[in-house]
Amino acid sequence: MAKKYNIAVIPGDGIGQEITSAAIEVLEAASSRNNIEIFTKELTAGGAAIDKFGLPLPQETIGGAKDSDAVLLGAVGGPKWDTVEPELRPERAILGLRSGLGLYANIRPVVIHEGLEAASPLKNPGKIDFIIVRELTGGIYFGKNGVYQSGDRLPDGTVKGKIAYDTEVYSEGEINRILKIAFDLAMKRRKKLTLVDKANVLVSSRMWRNLARQMSFDYPDVELECLYVDNAAMQLISRPSSFDVIVTSNLFGDILSDEAGQIVGSIGMLPSASIGEEGKPGLFEPIHGSAPDIAGQNRANPLGTILSAAMMMRIMFGEEEVAYSIENAVRKTLASGLRTGDITFVGDSNNVKLVGTAEITKAVIENL
Numbered sequence: 001m002a003k004k005y006n007i008a009v010i011p012g013d014g015i016g017q018e019i020t021s022a023a024i025e026v027l028e029a030a031s032s033r034n035n036i037e038i039f040t041k042e043l044t045a046g047g048a049a050i051d052k053f054g055l056p057l058p059q060e061t062i063g064g065a066k067d068s069d070a071v072l073l074g075a076v077g078g079p080k081w082d083t084v085e086p087e088l089r090p091e092r093a094i095l096g097l098r099s100g101l102g103l104y105a106n107i108r109p110v111v112i113h114e115g116l117e118a119a120s121p122l123k124n125p126g127k128i129d130f131i132i133v134r135e136l137t138g139g140i141y142f143g144k145n146g147v148y149q150s151g152d153r154l155p156d157g158t159v160k161g162k163i164a165y166d167t168e169v170y171s172e173g174e175i176n177r178i179l180k181i182a183f184d185l186a187m188k189r190r191k192k193l194t195l196v197d198k199a200n201v202l203v204s205s206r207m208w209r210n211l212a213r214q215m216s217f218d219y220p221d222v223e224l225e226c227l228y229v230d231n232a233a234m235q236l237i238s239r240p241s242s243f244d245v246i247v248t249s250n251l252f253g254d255i256l257s258d259e260a261g262q263i264v265g266s267i268g269m270l271p272s273a274s275i276g277e278e279g280k281p282g283l284f285e286p287i288h289g290s291a292p293d294i295a296g297q298n299r300a301n302p303l304g305t306i307l308s309a310a311m312m313m314r315i316m317f318g319e320e321e322v323a324y325s326i327e328n329a330v331r332k333t334l335a336s337g338l339r340t341g342d343i344t345f346v347g348d349s350n351n352v353k354l355v356g357t358a359e360i361t362k363a364v365i366e367n368l
């Protein structure tokens with residue numbers, strides 16, 4: 001009997017519709033070859049939802065996402081909604097989905113695809129293939145913050161001039177659950193885990209380091225490396241191919257994952273996954289935005305979204321064969337020289353052919 005998965009599809013705005021349709025086409029084709037049925041339900045979020053319902057994340061969308069097995073998101077936002085008040089901006093939909101679905105781990109693979117090495121700003125990037133696991137719902141973005149006004153009385157004196165503060169707060173439970181995801185991922189890969197922290201200065205970082213060392217006893221095959229974040233930022237540039245899985249806090253992960261994204265260049269190529277409790281739907285999306293400048297022109301690179309669908313099959317459903325077949329089809333398509341506009345400058349110019357969203361999607365399906 002065929003296995004069945006219910007996917008909530010949230011195209012969002014700009015190129016969102018084109019890239020999610022492309023990814024679903026590929027996903028359906030790859031799944032049917034493995035006796036898997038994909039059912040999709042389209043939901044509205046972002047600017048499209050503001051236009052239709054007056055708010056970026058309607059109840060129907062968050063409810064539909066919760067009822068699904070996994071969520072595929074395009075991107076939200078665009079100049080049309082730039083003047084909307086902050087609480088109602090399209091980007092609030094992403095935060096609402098993350099908190100509504102309890103997605104505490106963001107997983108971003110950083111891979112240089114064969115033929116796209118020239119997209120890296122590094123001179124000799126080598127073979128880069130690592131994953132960043134970023135804690136997503138704790139840390140300084142969610143800790144107590146505020147401003148003390150000049151003249152406020154604190155226990156240790158009166159404030160002279162205003163004081164603004166943010167606090168980095170992590171519980172053992174929050175750290176352990178993300179460490180476990182990272183250790184488990186490392187076990188399935190090259191068995192090396194790098195913890196990035198600032199344990200020489202921050203108390204919370206020392207807790208991360210102690211817990212990581214404790215957990216490493218349960219994973220004797222995984223080599224645990226601990227790096228201070230400033231050093232890690234340098235090492236990502238100087239020895240990127242030495243990393244396998246990197247795990248870190250919300251703030252450090254936010255910064256390092258953008259740095260890592262740049263190392264492999266092309267924004268249209270990079271997928272991501274956000275996951276939470278086991279058995280609950282995860283959210284899969286490309287890392288780029290809604291690219292309003294090229295929306296509706298058959299110019300969007302759908303490969304980041306297609307690769308996000310592959311991540312969904314592997315991480316959510318354990319469908320390694322389907323995931324691999326999609327990733328391999330993307331590799332073959334790039335090797336055949338097909339490129340969308342954002343990556344045309346990359347590769348051997350004799351072999352490279354500029355195509356649109358529809359044509360590159362068709363080629364991926366043919367290469368499955």
Ligand SMILES: NC(=O)c1ccc[n+]([C@@H]2O[C@H](COP(=O)([O-])OP(=O)(O)OC[C@H]3O[C@@H](n4cnc5c(N)ncnc54)[C@H](O)[C@@H]3O)[C@@H](O)[C@H]2O)c1
Nearest residue numbers: 075076077078268288289290291292293294299300301342
């Ligand atoms: N997760 C999200 O939904 C998300 C993330 C980032 C930005 N945004 C929003 O997207 C809107 C546009 O933001 P931006 O212009 O700063 O970033 P962007 O990523 O949308 O675009 C930056 C540049 O990259 C190009 N580009 C992006 N994705 C591409 C693709 N798949 N194929 C080909 N070219 C691609 C665009 O054409 C543009 O020139 C803003 O409203 C922003 O807030 C949303």
